[in-house]
Amino acid sequence: MENKQGYDPSEFEEDDYMTPQPDQNSIRGYRIVIIILSVILVALSALYYGIHRQQMRDNELLQADRDSIQSDLGRLMTDYDNLQISNDSISANLTIERERADSLMTRLKKERSWNLAKIKQYEKEVGTLRSIMKSYVRQIDSLNTLNKKLIKENVSYRKEISSANLRAEMAEEKAAELDNKVRIGAVLRARDISLTALNVNSREVTRVKNASRLRVDFVLAANELAEPGNKAIYVRITSPDGYVLTTEEMPTFEFEGERLSYSAMREVEYDNTKDLDVGIFYTSKGFTAGTYRIQLYCEGRLIGQAEIAMR
Known part of the structure; x- marks a missing residue:
């Protein structure tokens, strides 16, 4: 009777078996990709x-x-x-x-x-x-101390002269000797400082912008109180824009407990009984017109300085 109504159990079971089922491997792959992308996004956000x-x-x-x-x-x-x-x-x-x-x-x-x-x-x-200001402060303090010392000594000498006329001549000679020592000093002094612009052939040029070298000339004055012998002289050339001209090695020397850069140095044989003409060269390029500042140092002391205008 069932066959007459058209019901076939085998056909129903076959249709149920043919229904599509999800691919488990694909779902797992999607999940892995999503997790990796999430980790990358978090890492990039943190970075x-x-x-x-x-x-x-x-x-x-x-x-x-x-x-x-x-x-x-x-x-x-x-x-x-x-x-x-x-x-x-x-x-x-x-x-x-x-x-x-x-x-x-x-x-x-x-x-x-x-x-x-x-x-x-x-x-x-x-x-x-x-550093420059500290240097001037030291100079000012030194001058003030020296002035106070001289004033004190002069007052002392005047009292001696007032109290004992017999010692007046000796006191005046001693005061004159002290003033002379203060004026001359026991250190070297450089005077007649000049700056000359030279080209590659060491010939003078009128425009500093055309120069390949600078020559600092000066006279190392005789001073019998100074020690004769070999002297290392350092020159600092400060350009118009305020920078110390130096070499790539940026050499330095010690001055009053600090290291200062310098432009060039030269050793000379000094005879303290006569003046010595000295020239020191600095080689570079790109010089500009303006006022150059020259400072000379020897044995840890500033022995001379000048400001020179270059065209």
Whole structure:
């Protein structure tokens, strides 16, 4: 009877078996891909966050360094303003250095592109200005101490002369001897300092921009109180823009407990009984017109300086 109604059990079971089933391997593969992509996304997000945070930290450090440099320079400018000196030569040099500090402050305030290299450059320039100021402070203190000593000794001599006329002649001779020693000193002195521009053939040129060498000429004055013998003389040439001209090796010498860079040096045989003409050469290129500052050092002392305008 079932066959008559058209029901075939075998046909129903065959249709049920042919229904499509999900591919388990494909689903597992999709899940693995999704997990890998999620891990990569998390790693990239962490990396971006770390880089962004480091950049913010670096910017904060650069800003802090900039503020520190400006603060140091401001204090240095105040220190320059507070220096009082009656010596015309030192006073003029202090004015020049104060103007350099003003110029540096202007550059600092206008600077917009900050990086580690520029921070180091500005720190070096501020350090140079501070070293120069310390040198002038020492000179001023030395002059003040010497003046106080001379005043005290002169007062003492006057009292001796007032109290004992018989000792007047001896006191005057001793005072004259002391004044003479103070004037001459026991150190070397350089005078008649000049600066000459030379081309590649060592011939003088009128325009410093055409020069390949600079020659510093001076006279090492005779001084019987100084020790004769072999002397190493260092010359520092400061360009119109305020930088000390030096070689790639950036050699230095010691001056009052600090290391100073120099442009060139020469050893000479010094006879303390007569003047000695000396010339020292500095070779480079790219010289600019303006006022050059020459400083000469020997045996840890500043023995002469001058400012020379070059066309």
